[in-house]
Amino acid sequence: MTDTDSATARPALRRTLPIAGAALAAVLLVVVGGTADGGTGAAEAGPTGTTVTGPLCDLLPAGAEPGNPASLADQPAGEALRWIPVLTTFEAAVRATGLAEELTREVTILAPTDDAFAGKFSRTNLDELLLRDTDELRGLLRDHLVAGALPVAGLVAAGTVTTVAGTRLTVTGVGPGARLGDQAETVCADYRAGAARIHVINEVLGDLPTTAGQDDDGHPAH
Amino acid sequence: MLCVPSHPSCLEIPLRYRRTTAGVFSALLAVTLAATAQPARATTAAEPNQVQGLTVVPGDGYATLAWTPVDGATDYQIERTPVAEDGTATGAPVIVGVWRPNRQINNSEPTFADAGFAPGNRFQWWVRARLDGTAQPYSAPVSDITRGHWGDPDVPGQGLRTQWETTLGAQYTDDVDEYAYTSAIDELSDRVRVVEIGRTVQDRPINMFVIGHPTPPATPEAVAATNPLVVNCNVHGNEPGDREACLIMARQLAFTDDPTTLGLLSRTTMLIVPTINGDGRAANSRGNSTGQDLNRDYSLIRQPETQAFVEMVRDYRPIASYDGHEYGNSNTGDLPMLPPRHQNVAQGIFDQSQHMIEGHMYTQGAQDGWWACPYGCTGANIGLGEETILRNTLGLKNVVNSLLELRSSGGPTRPDEGNTANNRRRKTYSALWTFHQFLAYHGANVGAITAARAEAIRFQSANTGRIVFRGSRPIEAYPAPHPGDTPPPLDAPSADQILAQPPCAYKLTEEQYHGARTDGPAGRRTTVAERLAAHGWRVVKVAGGYLVPLSQPERGLVPLLLDEQAAEGLAAGERIAPTLTGTHNGPLTVTGVACLADATVRGPVRVRPGATLIVNGGSINGPVDAGGAAGFVLTASTVNGPVNVTGTTGPVLLVGNRISGPVNVVNSAGVAPLLAGNTVNGPLGCTGNTAAPVNIEVANAVSGPRFNQCARL
Numbered sequence: 001m002t003d004t005d006s007a008t009a010r011p012a013l014r015r016t017l018p019i020a021g022a023a024l025a026a027v028l029l030v031v032v033g034g035t036a037d038g039g040t041g042a043a044e045a046g047p048t049g050t051t052v053t054g055p056l057c058d059l060l061p062a063g064a065e066p067g068n069p070a071s072l073a074d075q076p077a078g079e080a081l082r083w084i085p086v087l088t089t090f091e092a093a094v095r096a097t098g099l100a101e102e103l104t105r106e107v108t109i110l111a112p113t114d115d116a117f118a119g120k121f122s123r124t125n126l127d128e129l130l131l132r133d134t135d136e137l138r139g140l141l142r143d144h145l146v147a148g149a150l151p152v153a154g155l156v157a158a159g160t161v162t163t164v165a166g167t168r169l170t171v172t173g174v175g176p177g178a179r180l181g182d183q184a185e186t187v188c189a190d191y192r193a194g195a196a197r198i199h200v201i202n203e204v205l206g207d208l209p210t211t212a213g214q215d216d217d218g219h220p221a222h
Numbered sequence: 223m224l225c226v227p228s229h230p231s232c233l234e235i236p237l238r239y240r241r242t243t244a245g246v247f248s249a250l251l252a253v254t255l256a257a258t259a260q261p262a263r264a265t266t267a268a269e270p271n272q273v274q275g276l277t278v279v280p281g282d283g284y285a286t287l288a289w290t291p292v293d294g295a296t297d298y299q300i301e302r303t304p305v306a307e308d309g310t311a312t313g314a315p316v317i318v319g320v321w322r323p324n325r326q327i328n329n330s331e332p333t334f335a336d337a338g339f340a341p342g343n344r345f346q347w348w349v350r351a352r353l354d355g356t357a358q359p360y361s362a363p364v365s366d367i368t369r370g371h372w373g374d375p376d377v378p379g380q381g382l383r384t385q386w387e388t389t390l391g392a393q394y395t396d397d398v399d400e401y402a403y404t405s406a407i408d409e410l411s412d413r414v415r416v417v418e419i420g421r422t423v424q425d426r427p428i429n430m431f432v433i434g435h436p437t438p439p440a441t442p443e444a445v446a447a448t449n450p451l452v453v454n455c456n457v458h459g460n461e462p463g464d465r466e467a468c469l470i471m472a473r474q475l476a477f478t479d480d481p482t483t484l485g486l487l488s489r490t491t492m493l494i495v496p497t498i499n500g501d502g503r504a505a506n507s508r509g510n511s512t513g514q515d516l517n518r519d520y521s522l523i524r525q526p527e528t529q530a531f532v533e534m535v536r537d538y539r540p541i542a543s544y545d546g547h548e549y550g551n552s553n554t555g556d557l558p559m560l561p562p563r564h565q566n567v568a569q570g571i572f573d574q575s576q577h578m579i580e581g582h583m584y585t586q587g588a589q590d591g592w593w594a595c596p597y598g599c600t601g602a603n604i605g606l607g608e609e610t611i612l613r614n615t616l617g618l619k620n621v622v623n624s625l626l627e628l629r630s631s632g633g634p635t636r637p638d639e640g641n642t643a644n645n646r647r648r649k650t651y652s653a654l655w656t657f658h659q660f661l662a663y664h665g666a667n668v669g670a671i672t673a674a675r676a677e678a679i680r681f682q683s684a685n686t687g688r689i690v691f692r693g694s695r696p697i698e699a700y701p702a703p704h705p706g707d708t709p710p711p712l713d714a715p716s717a718d719q720i721l722a723q724p725p726c727a728y729k730l731t732e733e734q735y736h737g738a739r740t741d742g743p744a745g746r747r748t749t750v751a752e753r754l755a756a757h758g759w760r761v762v763k764v765a766g767g768y769l770v771p772l773s774q775p776e777r778g779l780v781p782l783l784l785d786e787q788a789a790e791g792l793a794a795g796e797r798i799a800p801t802l803t804g805t806h807n808g809p810l811t812v813t814g815v816a817c818l819a820d821a822t823v824r825g826p827v828r829v830r831p832g833a834t835l836i837v838n839g840g841s842i843n844g845p846v847d848a849g850g851a852a853g854f855v856l857t858a859s860t861v862n863g864p865v866n867v868t869g870t871t872g873p874v875l876l877v878g879n880r881i882s883g884p885v886n887v888v889n890s891a892g893v894a895p896l897l898a899g900n901t902v903n904g905p906l907g908c909t910g911n912t913a914a915p916v917n918i919e920v921a922n923a924v925s926g927p928r929f930n931q932c933a934r935l
Contacts, residue, residue, distance in 0.1 A: 092506030
């Protein structure tokens with residue numbers, strides 16, 4: 001079963017890894033001299049001027065890869081979310097709650113990663129939210145939406161924002177990114193998607209109780 | 223890399239699985255690649271503790287690195303650099319792997335399956351040992367282009383790609399793309415027939431690829447005759463890695479020119495169920511649309527998805543299976559596996575499943591660099607004996623099988639998986655490797671698997687020995703160094719989970735059997751009668767209810783659904799005790815229900831119209847004659863005399879008997895009579911049965927001629 005090289009299979013060669021990738025404490029990156037570009041963690045500007053910011057960006061589709069930030073700029077947010085591979089839970093939650101329409105407006109979407117959801121909810125709890133308690137889930141999602149499409153710098157400049165659900169969030173700058181409330185931080189900010197902005201964050205916001213680790217077998221959601 | 227059956231590395235230990243410490247011999251690394259683009263210093267003399275003999279062999283979505291071990295090395299680091307054709311680096315080098323001694327059963331020939339890269343790109347690898355954490359010099363580098371997505375893009379069929387492949391792992395293949403891809407394979411390949419085996423709660427089709435060479439057999443019965451194997455790819459909707467492997471494998475099997483694979487497919491039929499839980503996949507939920515964890519429902523079959531799968535097993539009768547999952551633990555093997563452990567599973571099915579896992583997957587994993595290990599090896603309270611789990615359900619259906627988990631995160635041994643696409647590719651291609659190994663194992667061991675199955679069916683049908691409601695066989699720690707740490711929990715049955723004396727049958731009332739139920743989704747609820755029929759069990763209509771004999775091939779599962787003590791029962795049936803256990807001299811006439819357990823009858827047995835005879839073990843000296851019986855069940859018994867079963871209105875079941883005399887099964891009106899694993903010294907005749915008798919691929923030894931409907935049993 002040998003194979004020939006497939007044109008569709010080959011992405012453009014990845015850019016060199018910027019030094020800021022070292023911010024990923026859990027990832028053993030070995031960057032040797034001469035190959036790093038000394039970047040700031042900002043991915044390169046796409047054709048429409050799309051620049052995403054944060055340590056996770058280096059690990060998400062970039063350059064000419066399917067799902068790169070520039071390719072999402074013209075898509076409705078509900079569609080763009082499908083291309084950001086760390087957002088499968090959030091994206092499923094948007095579909096489960098019928099919120100995609102709401103996301104076509106000028107809105108800021110603070111989208112927690114799959115790891116964030118797995119760190120917040122037990123498997124059982126997550127299934128309940130996705131399958132049954134969709135009203136509760138919709139409320140949770142609205143705690144991750146802010147009216148107006150704010151870039152991360154705009155969030156920081158505002159200092160405080162109010163979510164669509166009515167929760168006030170303090171925002172402080174952390175490097176080129178932002179801290180939201182006590183603990184959540186942007187890990188890849190400033191995706192454009194139609195009229196919306198998407199900032200990938202590392203914690204689930206809102207006031208639902210944490211249930212992670214409460215499954216009988218301790219086997220986490222993933 | 224498929225196992226070539228004629229190669230010594232594929233020769234399996236005959237009969238029962240025995241662990242060996244002899245290790246494996248990776249002589250198959252015939253196609254190693256010459257080191258290219260080496261820097262000048264690579265040609266200089268070896269430095270102390272420098273890794274030597276590095277080779278790289280590409281596989282589908284991975285590359286196997288192998289090297290000569292360094293004395294005293296505590297682990298190794300594998301570094302990969304993207305390179306251009308001229309060998310110049312096009313990206314930063316990254317440590318992509320850490321080899322630890324618990325990866326493989328032979329530390330004398332270390333290997334590592336590097337995966338996660340986008341297929342088709344060119345890389346350079348080198349490996350260094352660490353001695354108690356101190357890094358030693360890197361080996362000379364080896365570079366090669368990796369295999370692209372499988373199939374020539376310009377060849378019809380081969381050029382198909384899944385959504386997951388075309389998006390380079392950014393998206394999983396969604397339901398719509400799956401159906402389009404599936405029907406394209408169906409249309410373009412004579413080897414594939416796609417069958418809809420059922421519908422989900424939300425009415426999504428549950429498709430199954432039926433794959434054979436040059437064409438798959440036309441009917442489930444004909445498929446069953448080829449000793450098929452099945453992969454269940456996606457029961458938990460949020461664990462989609464195996465499903466992508468299944469979709470790729472279906473394309474490979476449909477369009478490959480590889481003679482070894484075609485040889486395998488010419489001798490069996492591979493069944494692939496890509497998405498039993500399409501609703502959960504779409505919702506990204508573990509459960510189905512009702513929130514039911516389907517892998518806690520394969521015995522109870524409350525849900526249409528599990529019912530469809532169980533009916534498929536009844537009709538297609540796979541002899542071996544893998545069930546794909548992902549496991550949220552970063553600190554375990556690449557490929558946790560586990561056999562059916564429930565203690566009611568026949569010993570031979572457990573042993574053969576362990577042979578498949580430890581005897582084959584551990585060995586082949588050590589050769590190709592994948593780290594198979596026992597599920598639950600981290601001490602978590604998982605991998606137990608619930609019969610509701612497919613692994614155990616299938617074991618109780620006499621199917622040699624294993625769970626397959628894909629470690630969901632890269633963890634310390636695969637440190638470059640912060641990139642989601644890398645992580646997804648490693649998982650899917652490790653599953654693809656496993657499923658190909660599964661096909662190879664099946665092909666090389668079909669004789670042993672079918673023998674274990676036949677013995678298990680005879681054993682279960684004999685209804686001997688205690689019943690365990692919940693409790694597992696132990697999985698002992700594999701001899702060091704593999705696979706590390708802790709075996710899964712012992713999970714031995716407590717005294718209250720053991721029934722020392724099995725009943726003969728369970729009796730259900732009309733209400734229990736046909737009454738409406740509240741478990742299961744509205745609009746799709748099923749009765750006990752429908753569920754037992756889905757399992758393929760024989761049920762006898764008797765006065766005041768329905769009798770489910772234990773003496774049938776899935777005996778170990780019967781009490782788990784019908785006993786009042788069952789942990790997750792379906793209905794609390796009335797235990798029917800044997801009516802005769804000692805010796806009976808003289809003629810025996812049966813009216814009502816008679817159950818003989820290890821009894822000796824010296825005289826003729828006559829079953830009156832409307833009566834039911836169940837015989838487990840023991841002997842009968844004299845003719846056995848049943849005319850118009852409600853049910854006739856004879857297992858594990860010795861009969862000296864003719865057996866005539868005529869005009870039975872309900873089930874007829876003869877399994878594992880030794881009969882000296884002619885056997886005739888005539889004019890049965892019920893479900894297909896089951897005649898399996900009997901030794902008949904005399905002729906075997908079957909005529910006029912509404913449904914032709916079957917042997918479920920457990921042949922009878924008949925010294926005389928076989929007539930009519932029994933001509934091929």
